[in-house]
Amino acid sequence: MFKAGRTTGRRRPTSMTIAMVVAGAVIFILLAVPLIVQVITAFRGPFLPFGVSSAKWGIENFVTLWQLREDFWGVLGATGAFVGGSTLLTLLMAFGLAWVTVRTDAPLRRLISVLVIVPYIIPPIVKAQAYLLMLSPESGVLNQLLRLLPFASDVPIDPYAFPTMIFIQALTNVTFPYLMIVPILTNMDGSLEESARVSGASWPQTLRRVTLPMLWPGLLGVTVLTFILGLGSLEVPLLFGQESGRSIFALKLWTLISSNAGELPQYGLAAAWGLVFLVITTIAFAVYLRATRNAERRASVSGKGFRPSTMQMGPWKIPVMLLVAVFILLTGILPLLALLWAAITPYPVAFSFDAMLSRTDFGAFGVVLADPEFWVSLGRTVIIAGGSATIAVVFATVLAYGIARSKKTRWVKALDLFASSSVAIPATIAGFAMFLTFMVINPYIPIAGTLLALVIAYSYRVSIAYRSSYSATLQIRPELEEAALTSGASRFEGFRRIIAPLLMPTVMAVWIQMFILGTNEFTLPAFLATPSSRPLSMYIYAMINPRSAQLYAPDQGAAMALIFTLMVFAIGYGLQWALSRRAIGRTRKPVSAGLPALAATPVADADASATATLAVQRQRQRR
16 A cells, blocks of 8 residues: 655655656756856857866857858858758658658558658668768769760769758658658548548649648648758768868868867857857747647547548559659668678779679678677667666656646746757757867866766757657546545655556657667767767768778778668667567556556555545545
C-alpha cells in the first residue's frame, strides 16, 4: 500500500516538486545557459568574455560586422539562397512523395514509403561524401551516366556549382519533412476535396482553395523546421562550399573559430554572427506559432464519416513512378554504389569493367576493421549517443508530466514554450554556444573537449523528447493518479509506479530516435570534439579530408562510411524490433499485468476499488 506523507507546520516540497525542479534546471542549463554565454560573448571582448584581460563590454564585434558589411550581405544572401532554395526543393519532393504514398492508387506504395526512409539512417557526412564521389568530374558514376546522353558536355554536372550544392542539400533532407507530411495528409478528410470536385472545381482549384488551406498550419510548421534544419547543417557546406568559394553561414561560423596560422580565433565576431542568425530563426519560429495558434479551426477528422480518399492517377501513373524511381536512384542506390566503388579502388578511377577486373581490391575493409582507432571512435559514438538520449528522455519526461498535469497559467505556458524551443536553435549555433560555454567554465570545471562535454551538447535536442512525452501524458487519464493519491500514494510514487510504466513505450521509441540522431551527428562534434574525444563521424571526415595529412585515406574513408551505415542500420532496426517485440508481449499479458503497481497493491480488491472510486468522485465534487 502506498504510504501517505504527513507534514506539519511549514509545508515541505514534495518529491515530485523536487524532481520537476531538477528536470527544469537541467533543461535550463542545456538550452539557456549556452545561449546566454553566446550573447555575452557578442558584447564582451574579441576573445572569451571572462578570464582574459582584454575582455570588456562594448559593441565592437557588431561594429566590425558592419565594417565587413559587404561580406555580411554576401553571407546572408548566399545562406538565404542555399537554405531557402534547398528548403523549397525539399518540401516539393517530400510533399510529392507523401501525396503519392498516401493519397493515390500508385503501385508499390508500401515499398516506396520504406525506400524513402532508408536515407534517414545514412549519416549526413556519409551522404555528403557519397554525393561528392558520385559527382566527381572524372570518376563520378552520375557524371559517367549523363555523359552517355548525346547532348551532354564533358562535365554534365559541376559538383562545386552553387545550384548543385542547393540540390544536394535538398536531397539529403527529404526524409524528415516526408515523415512529418505523411500524417498530415493521412488525417485530412478527403470528402472535402470530393465535394469541391462534385461542385465543378478542377484539380488545381481544389488544391488551391481546399487542400492547401486545410494543410496550411501543418505545412508551415514543416517548412520552418526544415529551414532551421538546413541552416544548422554543416556537412554539405563543409565538403562543397570550401571549393565553390560560397560562404554559407554554417561554414562561416566554423571558419571563424578555427585557428589559422598566425591568427587567433575570433570568438566575439563569431558570437555576433550567431546572434544575428539566432534572431532570424526566432522570428521564423514566432511567425509559425502565430500562424498556427488557431490551427484547430482547420481540423477535419471527426468521429463520423472520416475517410482518407485516394486519387486515381490514370495515365499519370507511369511518369510519376519514373520520377519516384529517379529519386530513389539519386538518394539511395547511386550514393551507396559510389561509396562502394571508392572503397574498392585505391585511387579515383572511372567505372569500367576493365577497372573492375584489374584495379579493385577489398583490402580497405580489412584495414578499417583492424584499425583500433575505428573501434575506439565507434565506442565513443555509442557512449555519446546513448548518454545524451538518456539525459534528454529522462528529464524531458519528468518535466512534461509536471507541465501536462498543471493548471495552464501564464508561467506554465511560458515553461512549456521554453522546453519546446530547442527545435528553433540550429545545430551550428547550439554547437558554437556550447563550445563557448565549455571554454568559459573550463578553468573551474575542465570538461572542454571531453566525452562528457559531447554528451551534454548532444542533449540539447531535448525538445524532441519533451513534445513526445507531453503528448503521451495527455493521453493518460488522470483518474489513475487520483486513485493512487486517494490510496495514500505520493504524487511522485504515482508517477513512478503508474505513469512511468505507461509512458515507457513512447519513451523507448523516442530514445531510439535520439540515439540514431546522436550516432549520425556531425555538426556538434565539428565544434566540440578533439582527437581524443572525436566520434566516428569526425574520424570519417578526417579520412576523406585532404587537409588531414597523414590520416587522409579516401578508400578507407569510403569503406568506413559503408561499415558505419550498416552498423547504424543494424542498431536502429534492431532496437526497433526489440521494442516491437516488447510491445507485443505487453499486449498479450492480462490487463492487471500492465499496471504492476496497482495490481500489487493490497487494496486492489473490489471493496477497496469502490472506495477509491467514491473518494475520487467526492474529491472532484469538492473542486
